[in-house]
Amino acid sequence: MSSFAIISDLHSNTEALGAVFEDIRSRGIEEVVCLGDVIGYGPNPRQCIDMILDWPRPIQCIRGNHEEALLDEGSATEFNDKARSAIDWTRDALNDSQFPWEENERYWNFLGGLKERAHLDDNLFVHGSPRDPIREYLLPRDSQKPEKMRVLFERMDRPKCFVGHSHVPGVYTTAGEYFHPNDISDGVYQCNSEKTLFNVGSVGQPRDGDVRASYVSIAGGEIRFHRVEYDYRSVMQKIYATAGLPDYLADRLEKGR
Numbered sequence: 001m002s003s004f005a006i007i008s009d010l011h012s013n014t015e016a017l018g019a020v021f022e023d024i025r026s027r028g029i030e031e032v033v034c035l036g037d038v039i040g041y042g043p044n045p046r047q048c049i050d051m052i053l054d055w056p057r058p059i060q061c062i063r064g065n066h067e068e069a070l071l072d073e074g075s076a077t078e079f080n081d082k083a084r085s086a087i088d089w090t091r092d093a094l095n096d097s098q099f100p101w102e103e104n105e106r107y108w109n110f111l112g113g114l115k116e117r118a119h120l121d122d123n124l125f126v127h128g129s130p131r132d133p134i135r136e137y138l139l140p141r142d143s144q145k146p147e148k149m150r151v152l153f154e155r156m157d158r159p160k161c162f163v164g165h166s167h168v169p170g171v172y173t174t175a176g177e178y179f180h181p182n183d184i185s186d187g188v189y190q191c192n193s194e195k196t197l198f199n200v201g202s203v204g205q206p207r208d209g210d211v212r213a214s215y216v217s218i219a220g221g222e223i224r225f226h227r228v229e230y231d232y233r234s235v236m237q238k239i240y241a242t243a244g245l246p247d248y249l250a251d252r253l254e255k256g257r
């Protein structure tokens with residue numbers, strides 16, 4: 001495989017996903033892997049799944065905790081009130097009876113077919129972490145927890161592992177370092193023979209203080225972090241206009257938190 005892109009945590013944000021897809025296309029990249037949380041939080045779950053299914057090449061997609069919460073209501077008990085309201089609203093949107101049932105069924109078939117992990121070349125893909133693929137978070141402060149990091153690296157069955165879930169992009173090394181993409185030259189990380197963990201950040205709800213959509217591309221041993229501007233104000237307006245989605249989910253888009 002020559003080069004491919006990795007996206008995660010789209011969260012029903014079609015404006016952000018559209019801008020990212022455009023950026024991926026402009027780089028001549030066709031192969032895309034998605035680390036989950038296609039839905040949840042945002043106003044366009046149906047359109048977001050359509051965009052994944054309609055990309056010219058089949059996209060390998062992992063199951064995130066929001067997909068898990070849709071498929072298994074019991075697993076949403078760990079969600080805070082705002083995330084749970086959004087999941088309930090999303091479930092209704094995907095079951096909307098004003099659409100033909102075949103159309104709704106297409107979304108539920110997509111969700112039901114998502115796997116917990118995937119592999120491509122030297123890379124392992126999960127939503128959360130190699131230890132707990134759906135739920136465990138990887139955050140910059142974890143680089144200071146040697147025991148946690150040791151176990152995560154131990155659980156990797158490939159030299160490189162890509163995760164999402166925390167919505168904070170960066171590189172984690174076995175030496176206990178964390179690098180935000182802004183801390184590495186041109187946002188490009190050159191892989192060495194050591195195991196390395198990468199968080200690709202979030203397309204639809206970034207939380208590192210930068211409102212732009214985040215994703216990663218790989219070519220050979222080079223991992224490149226990208227940020228793409230999109231019209232977050234229209235997404236905010238759609239969320240404000242949707243009774244079932246808490247305003248807080250719009251407010252945070254303009255803060256990148």
Ligand SMILES: [Fe+2]
Nearest residue numbers: 009037064165
């Ligand atoms: Fe997420």
